[in-house]
Amino acid sequence: MLKTFKIGGVHPAENKITADKAVEKLPLPKTVTIPIAQHIGAPAKVIVKRGDMVKAGQLIAQSAGFVSTNIHSSVSGKVKKIDSVFDSSGYKKESVVIDVDGDEWAEGIDTSTDLIKNTGLDAKAINKKILEGGIVGLGGATFPTHVKLSPPPGMKAEVLLINGVECEPYLTADHRLMLEHGEELLVGINLLKKALGVDRAVIGIENNKPDAIEHLTVLSENYSGIEVCPLKVKYPQGGEKQLIKAVTGREVPSGALPIAVGAVVNNVGTALAVYEAVMKNKPLVERIVTVTGKSLSKPSNFKVRIGTPVKELIEAAGGLPEDTAKVISGGPMMGKAVASIDIPVAKGTSGVLIINEEEGHRKQVLNCIRCGRCVSVCPMGLEPFLLMTLAEKKIWDKAEHENVMDCIECGSCSFTCPANRPLLDYIRYGKQTVGGIIRSRK
Amino acid sequence: MDKIFTITPSPHIKQGDSVRKIMYTVIFALLPALAWSFIVFGLPAVVITLTSVVSCVLIEWLIQKYLMKVEPTINDGSAILTGILLAMNVPAGLPLWIMIIGAFVAIGVGKMSFGGLGQNPFNPALVGRVFLLISFPVQMTTWPNVTRQAVDATSEATPLALVKEGIKSGSTVPEIMQKIPGYDELLLGNFSGSLGEISAALLLLGMVYMLIRKVITWHIPVSIFATVFVFTGILWMVDPMQYADPLFHLLSGGMMLGAIYMATDMVSSPMAKKGQLIYGVGIGLITVSIRLWGAYPEGISFAILIMNAFTPLINNYVKPKRFGEKK
Numbered sequence: 001m002l003k004t005f006k007i008g009g010v011h012p013a014e015n016k017i018t019a020d021k022a023v024e025k026l027p028l029p030k031t032v033t034i035p036i037a038q039h040i041g042a043p044a045k046v047i048v049k050r051g052d053m054v055k056a057g058q059l060i061a062q063s064a065g066f067v068s069t070n071i072h073s074s075v076s077g078k079v080k081k082i083d084s085v086f087d088s089s090g091y092k093k094e095s096v097v098i099d100v101d102g103d104e105w106a107e108g109i110d111t112s113t114d115l116i117k118n119t120g121l122d123a124k125a126i127n128k129k130i131l132e133g134g135i136v137g138l139g140g141a142t143f144p145t146h147v148k149l150s151p152p153p154g155m156k157a158e159v160l161l162i163n164g165v166e167c168e169p170y171l172t173a174d175h176r177l178m179l180e181h182g183e184e185l186l187v188g189i190n191l192l193k194k195a196l197g198v199d200r201a202v203i204g205i206e207n208n209k210p211d212a213i214e215h216l217t218v219l220s221e222n223y224s225g226i227e228v229c230p231l232k233v234k235y236p237q238g239g240e241k242q243l244i245k246a247v248t249g250r251e252v253p254s255g256a257l258p259i260a261v262g263a264v265v266n267n268v269g270t271a272l273a274v275y276e277a278v279m280k281n282k283p284l285v286e287r288i289v290t291v292t293g294k295s296l297s298k299p300s301n302f303k304v305r306i307g308t309p310v311k312e313l314i315e316a317a318g319g320l321p322e323d324t325a326k327v328i329s330g331g332p333m334m335g336k337a338v339a340s341i342d343i344p345v346a347k348g349t350s351g352v353l354i355i356n357e358e359e360g361h362r363k364q365v366l367n368c369i370r371c372g373r374c375v376s377v378c379p380m381g382l383e384p385f386l387l388m389t390l391a392e393k394k395i396w397d398k399a400e401h402e403n404v405m406d407c408i409e410c411g412s413c414s415f416t417c418p419a420n421r422p423l424l425d426y427i428r429y430g431k432q433t434v435g436g437i438i439r440s441r442k
Numbered sequence: 443m444d445k446i447f448t449i450t451p452s453p454h455i456k457q458g459d460s461v462r463k464i465m466y467t468v469i470f471a472l473l474p475a476l477a478w479s480f481i482v483f484g485l486p487a488v489v490i491t492l493t494s495v496v497s498c499v500l501i502e503w504l505i506q507k508y509l510m511k512v513e514p515t516i517n518d519g520s521a522i523l524t525g526i527l528l529a530m531n532v533p534a535g536l537p538l539w540i541m542i543i544g545a546f547v548a549i550g551v552g553k554m555s556f557g558g559l560g561q562n563p564f565n566p567a568l569v570g571r572v573f574l575l576i577s578f579p580v581q582m583t584t585w586p587n588v589t590r591q592a593v594d595a596t597s598e599a600t601p602l603a604l605v606k607e608g609i610k611s612g613s614t615v616p617e618i619m620q621k622i623p624g625y626d627e628l629l630l631g632n633f634s635g636s637l638g639e640i641s642a643a644l645l646l647l648g649m650v651y652m653l654i655r656k657v658i659t660w661h662i663p664v665s666i667f668a669t670v671f672v673f674t675g676i677l678w679m680v681d682p683m684q685y686a687d688p689l690f691h692l693l694s695g696g697m698m699l700g701a702i703y704m705a706t707d708m709v710s711s712p713m714a715k716k717g718q719l720i721y722g723v724g725i726g727l728i729t730v731s732i733r734l735w736g737a738y739p740e741g742i743s744f745a746i747l748i749m750n751a752f753t754p755l756i757n758n759y760v761k762p763k764r765f766g767e768k769k
Contacts, residue, residue: 007765012455090449169455241765254766326448332455339449359455360448366461366518367560372713376659381764383713403764411453418459419560425451 002232005242008379009234032307033344039136041067057106069144070134074285074305076104088329110280126195133277138269142348158262160201165238168331171351173288178212188275236410293354295321311341325360328353366419374413384413384423391430465519471648479637483534495525497545527567530638544570585634602739614683628693638699645698661718666701669726700742710750717760
């Protein structure tokens with residue numbers, strides 16, 4: 001019996017149409033737009049000005065606090081302007097716009113593909129390199145990695161979990177990464193283990209990626225303390241709490257962080273970025289992005305410099321199809337619909353999904369027939385139908401009592417509802433309001 | 443001008459199931475049993491079913507169109523399902539005007555007065571059936587004689603009624619059982635009763651289909667069956683002269699139709715699995731109590747309606763197991 005989490009979950013059609021497409025390097029764009037807030041926490045502070053010449057990998061905005069991180073130029077060229085530009089959130093964010101000129105890297109960065117396995121660096125030095133490299137969680141949440149690696153006083157990590165689940169339909173960026181950068185990934189995991197002071201790491205991979213499971217299982221024989229754990233396919237297994245439950249059987253208490261049960265979770269993409277930052281001195285300036293969709297003529301996996309306009313990725317994948325209804329940054333279950341394809345690729349952009357007219361519109365909302373499917377699929381054991389009603393009627397104290405803040409916004413409830421009810425829309429509204437009430441009490 | 447994209451919050455994909463599909467799956471699951479009743483009872487069963495379905499759909503349409511002034515939603519299949527279930531709950535020879543009154547009470551009072559699909563606290567078909575049972579007790583318990591294949595108008599008592607009457611008049615259960623069809627006949631439906639009481643095997647087949655299609659889960663039917671089996675089993679072991687055996691209770695009367703198709707009505711049953719088990723146990727206990735000690739030979743309709751009334755309470759107090767619940 002394969003491991004998985006116990007409560008709830010759904011099985012959306014996988015649609016991993018790019019699973020066999022090797023990662024291609026996207027040609028350099030003419031201009032990149034690099035937002036200074038690509039992570040959770042304080043936006044970085046810009047340290048370049050208009051007209052400055054920058055090199056790829058050069059620091060252009062400095063971490064502004066503990067929960068914050070560095071931002072580097074992803075290209076060499078001239079700073080065109082520092083301006084507010086729309087990003088995937090739909091809001092204007094301060095960004096550094098750079099006209100690309102050649103491809104010159106900053107000094108000390110090793111851009112070769114040579115594998116470096118050993119380092120004399122200790123935990124503290126590794127963590128410093130991770131902050132310097134601007135590493136954030138690449139699974140989508142973009143939480144600064146150095147913060148995750150610094151447990152609060154009194155808490156001790158026991159096991160490092162590496163998230164190779166990629167439970168979102170369509171996306172294959174992590175899958176390709178595991179296949180094509182297995183060795184680097186494992187070295188990165190070793191570095192993370194060292195930084196955390198744990199001697200055990202488990203890579204969780206769903207068994208719809210048997211090639212990745214096999215590849216990493218074979219490679220990990222040469223690395224002590226790293227094992228691969230195949231998991232039964234079930235969404236949202238990539239959710240931090242679900243992954244911990246699936247692999248270790250431990251349940252993170254309501255409102256607590258994973259460290260409460262001795263676990264720290266990092267994405268495979270993050271582990272690779274850690275390898276590059278620590279061993280190759282290369283900051284986080286590029287990532288793998290899946291560009292996909294049923295109507296797209298050439299769906300692909302691309303290695304992309306941060307700041308590249310999404311439009312160029314779509315062009316390289318065959319151009320925007322006629323019947324495009326929505327463009328999603330991320331996967332279909334949790335990604336964000338964007339208003340424009342001029343927005344840049346950011347550190348957290350795992351995929352660009354084109355949804356066609358056929359699937360791009362919501363259906364008519366009907367009466368709730370109380371079938372209870374939302375209750376049985378909720379991976380947090382909540383009652384979405386009830387939380388929706390409470391939010392609709394603005395009964396906030398009851399919503400808090402019914403654990404609205406535990407919702408991880410995976411969307412399983414809205415996905416499964418036969419009456420097409422906008423459950424998650426209302427629950428988000430409830431979470432925001434109740435969250436505000438809770439903060440105001442302090 | 444650039445193309446304008448649709449913006450909605452996530453999720454951006456949807457499972458293919460719809461309210462309509464669910465309703466038609468249940469209807470499809472009922473068809474074999476319904477067809478069997480047409481074979482056993484002949485034309486009167488067909489006429490009564492058509493009358494019930496057409497009345498239910500028409501009454502819903504009229505109420506939505508002219509009273510509620512909303513776009514009628516009769517094509518969601520729920521009124522058709524109520525019509526079929528109501529027809530399966532009455533004897534084949536029921537006068538048609540009574541059937542129409544039943545449809546009116548089921549849809550008009552049981553469903554639309556609460557606001558339509560999803561809003562009704564009670565199973566509409568059962569509201570209709572119980573109304574008819576109380577208002578027209580004679581017509582509702584006049585069963586066509588089907589034994590030995592000869593359908594005629596003379597009344598034949600149902601197995602449950604035979605047991606009840608027999609014990610009242612001083613006979614023991616083994617004596618009464620001599621006059622009752624065997625279990626094979628109960629299973630295959632060669633005896634008298636309402637349209638939907640006579641085909642346990644086909645109703646079970648429909649249950650398997652609904653379980654596979656994930657329209658229902660096992661929790662409600664199995665908890666009802668288990669409760670009835672254990673409860674009547676204990677009494678039977680204590681005094682087999684006074685109490686019929688558990689298998690008889692499972693196979694007779696409206697047990698199958700009620701437990702599989704009426705108690706599982708999504709609208710009026712609890713939503714969490716734990717709550718569904720409590721609900722099922724409650725239905726089992728009340729059904730057996732009415733059968734053994736109540737005024738009516740069969741009690742599952744009342745039992746389901748009573749537990750329907752408890753559903754909001756169960757939903758309120760029986761919560762699913764929360765992830766990371768603090769102990």
